[in-house]
Amino acid sequence: MQSTRSRIVHAALGWTVALVMFFPIFWMLLTGFKTEMDAIATPPTLFFAPTLENYAEVHQRADYLRFAGNSVVISFAGTALAIALAVPAAYAMAFFPTKRTRSTLLWMLSTKMLPPVGVLVPIYLLARDSGLLDTRTGLVIIYTLINLPIAVWMLYTFFKEVPHEILEAGRMDGAGPRQELVHLLLPLAVPGIASTALLLLILCWNEAFWSLNLTAANAAPLTAFIASFSSPEGLFWAKLSAASTMAIAPILVLGWFSQRQLVRGLTFGAVK
Amino acid sequence: MANVSLREVRKDYGSFEAIKGVSLDVRDREFVVFVGPSGCGKSTLLRMIAGLESITGGDLEIDGRRMNEVGPADRGLAMVFQSYALYPHMSVADNMAFSLRLAGVPAAERERKVREVAGILQLGPLLHRKPGELSGGQRQRVAIGRAIVRQPKVFLFDEPLSNLDAALRVRMRIELAKLHESLAATMIYVTHDQVEAMTMADKIVVLQGGVIEQVGSPLDLYHHPRNLFVAGFIGSPTMNLLPASVTAVGPATVTVRLATGTEVAVPVLAGPLRPGDAVTLGVRPEHLNLGADGASGVAGEVLVAERLGGATYLHVRAGGGTMLVVQVDGDTPVHVHDRVLVPVDGHRCHLFGADGLALERTGRHPLADVTRAPRPLTH
Amino acid sequence: MPSSAALGVAPTANAPARRPARRSLSTLPFLAPSVIVLLLWMIVPLAMTLHFSFIRYNLLNPALGGFAGWSNYEFLLTDPALWTALANTLLLVGWVLVITVGLGTLLAVLFDQDFPGRGIARLLVIAPFFVMPTVSALIWKNLMMHPINGVMAFVSRSLGFTPVDWFAEFPLTSVIIIVAWQWLPFALLILLTAIQSLDHEQREAARMDGAGPVSMFVFIILPHLGRAIGVVVMIETIFLLTVFAEILVTTSGGPGLATTNLAFLIYMRALLEFDVGGASAGGVIAIVLANIVAFFLVRAIARNLAT
Numbered sequence: 001m002q003s004t005r006s007r008i009v010h011a012a013l014g015w016t017v018a019l020v021m022f023f024p025i026f027w028m029l030l031t032g033f034k035t036e037m038d039a040i041a042t043p044p045t046l047f048f049a050p051t052l053e054n055y056a057e058v059h060q061r062a063d064y065l066r067f068a069g070n071s072v073v074i075s076f077a078g079t080a081l082a083i084a085l086a087v088p089a090a091y092a093m094a095f096f097p098t099k100r101t102r103s104t105l106l107w108m109l110s111t112k113m114l115p116p117v118g119v120l121v122p123i124y125l126l127a128r129d130s131g132l133l134d135t136r137t138g139l140v141i142i143y144t145l146i147n148l149p150i151a152v153w154m155l156y157t158f159f160k161e162v163p164h165e166i167l168e169a170g171r172m173d174g175a176g177p178r179q180e181l182v183h184l185l186l187p188l189a190v191p192g193i194a195s196t197a198l199l200l201l202i203l204c205w206n207e208a209f210w211s212l213n214l215t216a217a218n219a220a221p222l223t224a225f226i227a228s229f230s231s232p233e234g235l236f237w238a239k240l241s242a243a244s245t246m247a248i249a250p251i252l253v254l255g256w257f258s259q260r261q262l263v264r265g266l267t268f269g270a271v272k
Numbered sequence: 273m274a275n276v277s278l279r280e281v282r283k284d285y286g287s288f289e290a291i292k293g294v295s296l297d298v299r300d301r302e303f304v305v306f307v308g309p310s311g312c313g314k315s316t317l318l319r320m321i322a323g324l325e326s327i328t329g330g331d332l333e334i335d336g337r338r339m340n341e342v343g344p345a346d347r348g349l350a351m352v353f354q355s356y357a358l359y360p361h362m363s364v365a366d367n368m369a370f371s372l373r374l375a376g377v378p379a380a381e382r383e384r385k386v387r388e389v390a391g392i393l394q395l396g397p398l399l400h401r402k403p404g405e406l407s408g409g410q411r412q413r414v415a416i417g418r419a420i421v422r423q424p425k426v427f428l429f430d431e432p433l434s435n436l437d438a439a440l441r442v443r444m445r446i447e448l449a450k451l452h453e454s455l456a457a458t459m460i461y462v463t464h465d466q467v468e469a470m471t472m473a474d475k476i477v478v479l480q481g482g483v484i485e486q487v488g489s490p491l492d493l494y495h496h497p498r499n500l501f502v503a504g505f506i507g508s509p510t511m512n513l514l515p516a517s518v519t520a521v522g523p524a525t526v527t528v529r530l531a532t533g534t535e536v537a538v539p540v541l542a543g544p545l546r547p548g549d550a551v552t553l554g555v556r557p558e559h560l561n562l563g564a565d566g567a568s569g570v571a572g573e574v575l576v577a578e579r580l581g582g583a584t585y586l587h588v589r590a591g592g593g594t595m596l597v598v599q600v601d602g603d604t605p606v607h608v609h610d611r612v613l614v615p616v617d618g619h620r621c622h623l624f625g626a627d628g629l630a631l632e633r634t635g636r637h638p639l640a641d642v643t644r645a646p647r648p649l650t651h
Numbered sequence: 652m653p654s655s656a657a658l659g660v661a662p663t664a665n666a667p668a669r670r671p672a673r674r675s676l677s678t679l680p681f682l683a684p685s686v687i688v689l690l691l692w693m694i695v696p697l698a699m700t701l702h703f704s705f706i707r708y709n710l711l712n713p714a715l716g717g718f719a720g721w722s723n724y725e726f727l728l729t730d731p732a733l734w735t736a737l738a739n740t741l742l743l744v745g746w747v748l749v750i751t752v753g754l755g756t757l758l759a760v761l762f763d764q765d766f767p768g769r770g771i772a773r774l775l776v777i778a779p780f781f782v783m784p785t786v787s788a789l790i791w792k793n794l795m796m797h798p799i800n801g802v803m804a805f806v807s808r809s810l811g812f813t814p815v816d817w818f819a820e821f822p823l824t825s826v827i828i829i830v831a832w833q834w835l836p837f838a839l840l841i842l843l844t845a846i847q848s849l850d851h852e853q854r855e856a857a858r859m860d861g862a863g864p865v866s867m868f869v870f871i872i873l874p875h876l877g878r879a880i881g882v883v884v885m886i887e888t889i890f891l892l893t894v895f896a897e898i899l900v901t902t903s904g905g906p907g908l909a910t911t912n913l914a915f916l917i918y919m920r921a922l923l924e925f926d927v928g929g930a931s932a933g934g935v936i937a938i939v940l941a942n943i944v945a946f947f948l949v950r951a952i953a954r955n956l957a958t
Binding site: 011015041089111114126206209226229262263 | 779791899930931941
């Protein structure tokens with residue numbers, strides 16, 4: 001129905017927006033392959049002899065791998081723990097609703113409204129006093145707690161979408177609660193649980209309030225590692241770009257891969 | 273044997289009573305259809321028999337055993353859902369074998385039973401497909417197969433044909449009727465479609481607002497509707513219901529006058545009726561026809577002619593604002609705006625008192641009490 | 652679609668049969684772990700914050716102590732830094748919301764149109780959302796906005812203008828640009844999904860009724876987006892009230908207090924000046940502020956959430 005002209009206009013506009021929005025990431029990608037001299041050249045060079053030196057160097061600095069390792073461990077552990085806590089809760093609320101279910105859900109969401117800065121001081125002190133400051137365990141606990149409401153909401157939404165006639169058919173066929181969970185519900189909910197886990201993974205990986213405030217040399221993840229480049233004397237743009245590229249690449253791919261499910265998770269099912 | 277009996281069964285949702293005391297007997301090998309408009313409680317009643325809804329009052333007995341507190345899987349029932357409710361992640365064979373697997377039946381026997389049932393329903397080539405790869409009609413057959421595999425005492429159907437297109441629905445209707453005969457099983461079937469009810473049922477249960485309006489064979493309901501609701505619900509096109517007033521009361525006839533002035537003598541017992549009382553005269557479109565000029569009857573103008581081919585429905589406007597639907601032969605040369613004369617045969621009419629209840633006819637229709645003879649058990 | 656139960660309305664007569672059956676099962680063991688940890692997470696730090704805000708407590712000066720009364724609040728409320736931080740917080744949240752929702756709506760309409768390579772273009776547009784805050788802050792600070800070597804300076808010079816020293820001349824604007832760049836994809840994704848959920852027949856009906864592109868947008872699409880915009884505003888507000896990494900990495904709150912928001916102020920008080928009492932008072936103010944915002948937002952939006 002669209003005329004060719006309007007298609008051309010739409011394409012031109014859409015691609016302009018896309019390129020402008022993506023440009024900083026593209027430029028970072030490019031800078032990662034430049035020498036430090038090329039990286040700060042004025043005017044900026046678009047054509048240069050690409051080098052892998054920065055990647056090699058960032059890799060050789062053992063601490064990069066440690067930061068990356070921290071990111072991986074903390075993100076996966078935080079995600080796994082939150083999912084483990086959220087699955088039974090969401091299951092109970094979706095399939096055995098009571099009068100309090102709705103208010104419980106809203107209350108859980110409301111804990112997300114609590115600004116982290118409001119509780120930065122006590123959490124810092126609690127972590128310090130319990131020896132969890134600058135430990136992976138400390139961050140895992142925090143990440144589990146801040147993501148738990150999102151996990152419960154998202155899983156609840158997915159569980160709610162399982163047609164209840166299928167579960168009733170299972171009950172007519174003789175499935176008890178345990179068999180219902182194992183044979184019917186979990187197989188049906190696997191896609192939902194997977195996309196919830198993906199979202200939590202992304203949120204944990206990119207979290208940059210608690211990771212910057214509660215970690216130092218020992219447990220710092222990549223967010224903190226990248227932040228350390230902000231000191232004015234560390235003007236290693238090419239290396240910063242290489243490190244940044246490595247830090248965001250896995251999550252960017254994950255995000256692209258799962259964008260549809262992420263939308264639904266982030267809106268708690270309010271937008272389909 | 274599989275008798276189901278309901279005694280004053282109730283379902284109370286707190287603020288709202290969905291089933292208001294239903295008593296009913298379903299005999300062994302009977303095909304019983306619950307029919308009624310949406311929201312009448314027919315599905316709720318079925319789900320209470322299935323064990324998917326709790327029973328808040330009264331008793332449910334299957335073969336003389338009280339089942340109110342027995343779990344759905346232990347009542348010896350199988351159910352076919354409106355949405356089919358197939359397990360999307362299992363193959364057709366696994367869907368059908370699921371109940372056997374849960375019951376711990378050995379794999380070899382499971383497979384034998386599934387193959388046997390698949391043979392009955394021509395599902396053999398589909399056994400390894402997933403439900404997502406099947407057409408609506410095939411899914412329907414898998415759902416029925418899943419029920420048959422369990423060898424239940426009673427089959428429950430919750431509007432199973434409502435998601436199929438018209439042609440397939442007619443075919444499945446016939447297939448289900450055959451299946452009922454070959455399985456010699458008791459079936460309880462819920463539908464809002466009175467054609468399904470008429471064509472398949474041994475016994476129809478008409479529900480409205482959580483109460484039973486009438487129970488009877490299809491022709492019993494057709495010829496002897498107990499009240500205005502059943503009269504209007506059973507039959508298509510709908511029965512003409514015309515306001516009338518009693519002019520004379522005899523021992524076996526009541527004579528009434530329509531708004532058009534036409535007098536009709538209906539063979540019913542008058543009961544407390546007196547001349548002058550307001551009543552409703554009911555007559556089905558297929559029991560009306562066009563009369564020759566000069567005959568007595570309702571005169572009017574054809575406003576709409578719906579031609580189905582074999583039959584034509586004439587919508588006739590008569591005097592006094594009376595609208596009448598007349599079913600005539602498809603070859604009748606009638607046109608819109610023609611003036612026609614419609615004689616009304618009192619023997620084909622029903623009379624309803626001011627309370628909506630039908631007056632008892634003096635004779636019963638010869639086919640009203642005929643039910644399908646139960647076939648002797650073959651296995 | 653909100654069910655009748657979700658709206659707190661008693662089940663009505665027209666749909667009694669299609670409800671999942673309620674079975675009796677004690678859900679406590681399933682729910683308890685989540686509820687307990689969240690309850691602790693909510694109450695313990697909150698109580699501690701409140702407590703600290705009324706005592707004298709400085710990590711550098713253990714001798715100091717005792718009940719402080721309202722003095723922490725007095726000190727904070729009379730400190731012009733608080734008001735600057737509050738204003739910065741609101742400016743940051745407000746502007747980012749305006750930019751992301753406004754541009755997001757327009758872009759959603761654009762990306763709802765079919766054009767060659769739309770799928771790829773959409774992936775490129777949403778990419779910034781997945782970039783961790785510290786990385787995006789550093790890219791913008793160094794590669795984009797640097798007054799000498801940055802791409803924007805180069806563009807300015809090429810066009811004959813004097814390059815702008817963004818973080819010195821327009822520090823808060825710069826932070827707003829970075830944060831908006833990060834959150835625009837989110838708004839776009841949600842709003843695009845919402846537009847695509849609009850019934851096609853409804854749009855076709857509007858076209859048959861003679862609606863052009865503009866009236867289609869104003870009378871059909873925008874009303875349909877109301878709920879999605881509400882969700883975007885709520886979620887973004889939750890995160891934007893506590894923007895931190897972007898400020899820490901780019902300006903450290905400066906120059907002066909130009910980019911210090913409430914989050915950063917509390918961070919400075921607590922972890923740079925070790926004034927626990929003062930920081931806690933700031934925390935309480937942040938919580939109160941968040942609650943005022945949340946109260947209206949949750950009220951307005953919660954009933955739209957799927958339950």
